[in-house]
Amino acid sequence: MAPNKKTLPPCSPIHVGDCEVTIESSNFTYESDSNGLSIKVSRKAKINIAVKRVGSGNLIKNNEMGLSECGGEGKDQSDMSRGDEYSFALLNPKDADNHSTSLLQEVLKLYKKELPAMRFAANTGKESMFLERCISNGKYCTLIFKCKASEGLEEVLAAMTYQIVPADTQYAEIPTAAVSSTYQQK
Structure with a gap:
């Protein structure tokens, strides 16, 4: 049933x-x-x-x-419903204040942890600044899903960096997106 x-x-x-x-x-x-x-x-x-x-x-x-x-591996339902607040934030590095800048740094840490291969250029093996440029140069916006615990701590659970392709189309370019491994369902 x-x-x-x-x-x-x-x-x-x-x-x-x-x-x-x-x-x-x-x-x-x-x-x-x-x-x-x-x-x-x-x-x-x-x-x-x-x-x-x-x-x-x-x-x-x-x-x-x-x-x-939303609760992934390692999180039971009681952890997810103890009064935490979940919210979305749309961040543009061109308009970033101190709080937004720190959230973008958390996104960079998330991307580096969850997407380790993207730290290196294709076919060369050399370390690349691609992830840093994506979130900090102003070409892309980043949509984050975050949790604010009752203790006041914020954690970025997921992020998607994108840009809207010119207005005459209905598409977005998404160079990178990631969900924290503790919240992924496998």
Whole structure:
């Protein structure tokens, strides 16, 4: 018999540029301004991001992330629900303050740990600055998924570095992305 899924009522959609964000959770907060959207959730949540077609109201893409499935190897459900706050942050090195810069350094550590082969140039074996350039030169933005423990410590759980390909296309270039090994499900 399949497990029952409880669907939580979504909040009113939050509009950010050409995106519509809905959050299904019993406990969440968000802040929206002209530079972006910050969402903080605890426990079980579902975040839907839909991109509208330019010039129409039709939604063309729907991505979902179920945070209740976030616990990876080495983390039991009680660890994941002890009051930690999970949030996304979109970082652009051109606009980085001290906190954003330290988060980008955490992303670099995550990439070096989880993607060790990317530290070396292809076919030469020489050490490369590719990862450092990706996150620090301003060409790419980095979307991070982080956890803030009740003790106040922040941990980057996953990151994706990307750039939107010119506006007439609907694609993004993603040179690198990683999830911390303790949160990967194998």
